[in-house]
Amino acid sequence: DAGVIQSPRHEVTEMGQEVTLRCKPISGHNSLFWYRQTMMRGLELLIYFNNNVPIDDSGMPEDRFSAKMPNASFSTLKIQPSEPRDSAVYFCASSFTSEGTQYFGPGTRLLVL
Amino acid sequence: AQSVTQLGSHVSVSEGALVLLRCNYSSSVPPYLFWYVQYPNQGLQLLLKYTSAATLVKGINGFEAEFKKSETSFHLTKPSAHMSDAAEYFCAVSSAGGNEKLTFGTGTRLTIIP
Numbered sequence: 001d002a003g004v005i006q007s008p009r010h011e012v013t014e015m016g017q018e019v020t021l022r023c024k025p026i027s028g029h030n031s032l033f034w035y036r037q038t039m040m041r042g043l044e045l046l047i048y049f050n051n052n053v054p055i056d057d058s059g060m061p062e063d064r065f066s067a068k069m070p071n072a073s074f075s076t077l078k079i080q081p082s083e084p085r086d087s088a089v090y091f092c093a094s095s096f097t098s099e100g101t102q103y104f105g106p107g108t109r110l111l112v113l
Numbered sequence: 114a115q116s117v118t119q120l121g122s123h124v125s126v127s128e129g130a131l132v133l134l135r136c137n138y139s140s141s142v143p144p145y146l147f148w149y150v151q152y153p154n155q156g157l158q159l160l161l162k163y164t165s166a167a168t169l170v171k172g173i174n175g176f177e178a179e180f181k182k183s184e185t186s187f188h189l190t191k192p193s194a195h196m197s198d199a200a201e202y203f204c205a206v207s208s209a210g211g212n213e214k215l216t217f218g219t220g221t222r223l224t225i226i227p
Binding site: 101 | 156
Protein backbone atom coordinates (compact mmCIF):
# COMPACT_ATOMS: atom_id res chain seq x y z
CA ASP A 1 0.00 0.00 0.00
CA ALA A 2 1.22 3.51 -0.80
CA GLY A 3 0.32 4.86 2.63
CA VAL A 4 -1.20 8.27 3.25
CA ILE A 5 -0.19 10.69 0.51
CA GLN A 6 0.10 14.40 1.10
CA SER A 7 0.85 17.19 -1.33
CA PRO A 8 2.66 19.42 -1.59
CA ARG A 9 5.48 18.34 0.72
CA HIS A 10 6.71 21.91 1.04
CA GLU A 11 4.90 25.18 0.50
CA VAL A 12 6.26 28.69 0.77
CA THR A 13 3.79 31.51 0.33
CA GLU A 14 3.27 35.13 1.20
CA MET A 15 0.93 36.43 3.82
CA GLY A 16 -2.57 36.87 2.48
CA GLN A 17 -2.34 34.15 -0.12
CA GLU A 18 -4.61 31.12 -0.22
CA VAL A 19 -3.02 27.79 0.62
CA THR A 20 -4.51 24.38 -0.17
CA LEU A 21 -3.12 21.20 1.32
CA ARG A 22 -4.17 17.85 -0.05
CA CYS A 23 -4.45 14.37 1.39
CA LYS A 24 -5.19 10.95 -0.03
CA PRO A 25 -5.93 8.44 2.75
CA ILE A 26 -5.11 4.76 2.65
CA SER A 27 -7.60 2.92 0.49
CA GLY A 28 -10.40 1.42 2.59
CA HIS A 29 -9.88 3.70 5.57
CA ASN A 30 -13.00 5.57 6.65
CA SER A 31 -11.62 8.10 9.13
CA LEU A 32 -9.36 11.00 8.24
CA PHE A 33 -7.59 13.41 10.56
CA TRP A 34 -5.76 16.70 10.03
CA TYR A 35 -3.10 17.63 12.61
CA ARG A 36 -0.78 20.61 12.91
CA GLN A 37 2.67 20.45 14.50
CA THR A 38 4.53 23.49 15.79
CA MET A 39 7.33 23.97 18.27
CA MET A 40 5.13 26.05 20.53
CA ARG A 41 1.95 23.96 20.54
CA GLY A 42 3.19 20.50 19.61
CA LEU A 43 0.80 18.19 17.76
CA GLU A 44 -2.80 19.29 17.76
CA LEU A 45 -5.86 17.91 16.01
CA LEU A 46 -7.56 20.38 13.70
CA ILE A 47 -10.47 18.34 12.37
CA TYR A 48 -11.48 14.77 11.68
CA PHE A 49 -13.91 13.09 9.33
CA ASN A 50 -15.70 9.78 9.53
CA ASN A 51 -17.20 8.39 6.33
CA ASN A 52 -16.52 11.78 4.70
CA VAL A 53 -18.53 13.67 7.34
CA PRO A 54 -16.80 16.19 9.64
CA ILE A 55 -17.17 14.94 13.20
CA ASP A 56 -15.09 17.32 15.28
CA ASP A 57 -13.72 20.61 14.01
CA SER A 58 -13.19 22.18 17.39
CA GLY A 59 -9.47 22.38 16.77
CA MET A 60 -9.76 24.53 13.66
CA PRO A 61 -8.15 27.77 14.79
CA GLU A 62 -10.46 30.25 13.08
CA ASP A 63 -12.62 30.91 10.07
CA ARG A 64 -9.59 31.26 7.85
CA PHE A 65 -9.25 27.48 8.01
CA SER A 66 -11.61 25.12 6.20
CA ALA A 67 -11.50 21.42 5.37
CA LYS A 68 -13.44 19.28 2.98
CA MET A 69 -13.69 15.61 2.15
CA PRO A 70 -15.68 15.30 -1.08
CA ASN A 71 -15.10 11.56 -1.32
CA ALA A 72 -13.44 8.69 0.51
CA SER A 73 -10.13 9.14 -1.27
CA PHE A 74 -9.46 12.85 -1.03
CA SER A 75 -9.44 15.69 1.48
CA THR A 76 -8.27 19.29 1.44
CA LEU A 77 -7.30 21.76 4.12
CA LYS A 78 -7.50 25.36 2.99
CA ILE A 79 -6.17 28.48 4.64
CA GLN A 80 -7.46 31.78 3.30
CA PRO A 81 -5.92 34.24 3.88
CA SER A 82 -2.71 32.76 5.24
CA GLU A 83 -0.71 34.42 8.03
CA PRO A 84 2.87 33.90 9.26
CA ARG A 85 1.57 32.22 12.43
CA ASP A 86 0.12 29.46 10.25
CA SER A 87 3.65 28.28 9.50
CA ALA A 88 3.82 24.67 10.69
CA VAL A 89 3.92 21.08 9.53
CA TYR A 90 0.46 19.80 8.67
CA PHE A 91 -0.13 16.07 8.91
CA CYS A 92 -2.95 13.99 7.55
CA ALA A 93 -3.74 10.59 9.08
CA SER A 94 -6.27 7.92 8.29
CA SER A 95 -7.68 4.89 10.07
CA PHE A 96 -10.17 2.08 9.65
CA THR A 97 -12.89 2.03 12.28
CA SER A 98 -12.63 -1.59 13.36
CA GLU A 99 -8.83 -1.47 13.66
CA GLY A 100 -8.39 2.06 14.91
CA THR A 101 -4.70 2.76 14.35
CA GLN A 102 -4.05 6.13 12.76
CA TYR A 103 -1.49 6.07 9.96
CA PHE A 104 0.23 9.35 9.27
CA GLY A 105 1.34 10.90 6.01
CA PRO A 106 4.77 12.53 5.59
CA GLY A 107 3.37 16.00 6.25
CA THR A 108 3.33 19.33 4.44
CA ARG A 109 5.80 21.90 5.70
CA LEU A 110 4.18 25.32 5.30
CA LEU A 111 6.06 28.60 5.56
CA VAL A 112 4.10 31.82 5.33
CA LEU A 113 6.29 34.87 4.84
CA ALA B 114 -10.95 15.45 29.11
CA GLN B 115 -7.83 13.48 28.40
CA SER B 116 -4.21 14.49 28.64
CA VAL B 117 -0.74 13.04 28.45
CA THR B 118 2.40 14.15 30.23
CA GLN B 119 5.80 13.10 28.97
CA LEU B 120 8.52 13.60 31.54
CA GLY B 121 11.74 14.78 29.99
CA SER B 122 11.78 16.61 26.69
CA HIS B 123 15.27 15.29 26.00
CA VAL B 124 16.76 11.94 26.99
CA SER B 125 20.26 10.74 26.19
CA VAL B 126 21.44 7.17 26.59
CA SER B 127 24.54 5.31 25.54
CA GLU B 128 24.38 2.78 22.75
CA GLY B 129 23.51 -0.58 24.29
CA ALA B 130 21.97 0.95 27.42
CA LEU B 131 18.38 0.74 28.57
CA VAL B 132 15.93 3.20 27.06
CA LEU B 133 13.15 4.47 29.33
CA LEU B 134 10.75 7.14 28.13
CA ARG B 135 8.08 8.18 30.59
CA CYS B 136 4.41 8.83 29.91
CA ASN B 137 1.60 9.51 32.36
CA TYR B 138 -1.98 9.92 31.27
CA SER B 139 -5.21 11.34 32.57
CA SER B 140 -8.51 9.99 31.33
CA SER B 141 -12.05 9.82 32.66
CA VAL B 142 -12.74 6.68 30.65
CA PRO B 143 -10.67 3.56 30.05
CA PRO B 144 -7.93 4.84 27.80
CA TYR B 145 -6.37 3.62 24.61
CA LEU B 146 -2.67 4.51 24.68
CA PHE B 147 -0.16 4.81 21.89
CA TRP B 148 3.51 5.44 21.32
CA TYR B 149 4.56 6.97 18.01
CA VAL B 150 8.06 7.69 16.72
CA GLN B 151 9.00 10.55 14.42
CA TYR B 152 12.27 10.57 12.51
CA PRO B 153 13.55 13.91 11.17
CA ASN B 154 11.39 15.35 8.41
CA GLN B 155 9.06 12.38 8.45
CA GLY B 156 5.56 11.60 9.62
CA LEU B 157 4.67 9.68 12.75
CA GLN B 158 5.00 5.91 12.82
CA LEU B 159 3.15 3.72 15.30
CA LEU B 160 5.45 1.84 17.68
CA LEU B 161 2.79 0.14 19.77
CA LYS B 162 -0.67 0.57 21.24
CA TYR B 163 -2.60 -0.53 24.31
CA THR B 164 -6.26 -1.36 23.86
CA SER B 165 -7.19 -3.03 27.16
CA ALA B 166 -5.92 -6.49 26.29
CA ALA B 167 -2.51 -7.42 27.73
CA THR B 168 -0.96 -4.78 29.97
CA LEU B 169 2.52 -5.43 28.55
CA VAL B 170 2.52 -4.43 24.93
CA LYS B 171 5.28 -5.30 22.50
CA GLY B 172 5.92 -3.12 19.51
CA ILE B 173 8.25 -2.76 16.61
CA ASN B 174 12.04 -2.32 16.77
CA GLY B 175 12.29 -4.06 20.15
CA PHE B 176 10.23 -1.52 22.08
CA GLU B 177 7.63 -2.40 24.66
CA ALA B 178 5.42 -0.55 27.11
CA GLU B 179 3.54 -1.52 30.24
CA PHE B 180 0.14 -0.13 31.17
CA LYS B 181 -0.09 0.51 34.91
CA LYS B 182 -3.52 1.72 35.89
CA SER B 183 -2.58 2.36 39.52
CA GLU B 184 0.20 4.68 38.41
CA THR B 185 -1.65 6.03 35.32
CA SER B 186 1.53 5.34 33.40
CA PHE B 187 2.50 3.87 30.05
CA HIS B 188 6.29 4.07 29.96
CA LEU B 189 8.21 2.97 26.87
CA THR B 190 11.30 0.79 27.22
CA LYS B 191 13.90 -0.92 25.12
CA PRO B 192 16.60 -3.12 26.71
CA SER B 193 19.45 -2.05 24.46
CA ALA B 194 19.58 1.23 22.57
CA HIS B 195 20.73 1.37 18.98
CA MET B 196 21.94 4.38 17.07
CA SER B 197 18.94 4.09 14.78
CA ASP B 198 16.61 4.72 17.75
CA ALA B 199 17.52 8.41 17.76
CA ALA B 200 14.23 10.18 17.07
CA GLU B 201 11.36 11.98 18.76
CA TYR B 202 8.83 9.86 20.60
CA PHE B 203 5.24 10.81 21.30
CA CYS B 204 2.83 9.27 23.74
CA ALA B 205 -0.86 9.70 22.90
CA VAL B 206 -4.23 8.88 24.45
CA SER B 207 -7.62 8.27 22.90
CA SER B 208 -10.99 7.24 24.22
CA ALA B 209 -11.92 5.16 21.21
CA GLY B 210 -8.97 3.17 20.03
CA GLY B 211 -7.77 5.75 17.57
CA ASN B 212 -11.07 6.32 15.81
CA GLU B 213 -11.42 9.62 17.54
CA LYS B 214 -8.93 12.29 18.29
CA LEU B 215 -5.52 11.45 19.63
CA THR B 216 -4.25 13.76 22.34
CA PHE B 217 -0.47 13.86 22.15
CA GLY B 218 2.17 14.58 24.72
CA THR B 219 4.84 17.16 24.01
CA GLY B 220 7.32 14.56 22.85
CA THR B 221 10.70 13.28 24.04
CA ARG B 222 13.75 13.62 21.86
CA LEU B 223 15.98 10.58 22.29
CA THR B 224 19.69 10.93 21.61
CA ILE B 225 21.97 7.90 21.45
CA ILE B 226 25.57 8.39 22.54
CA PRO B 227 28.05 6.20 20.64
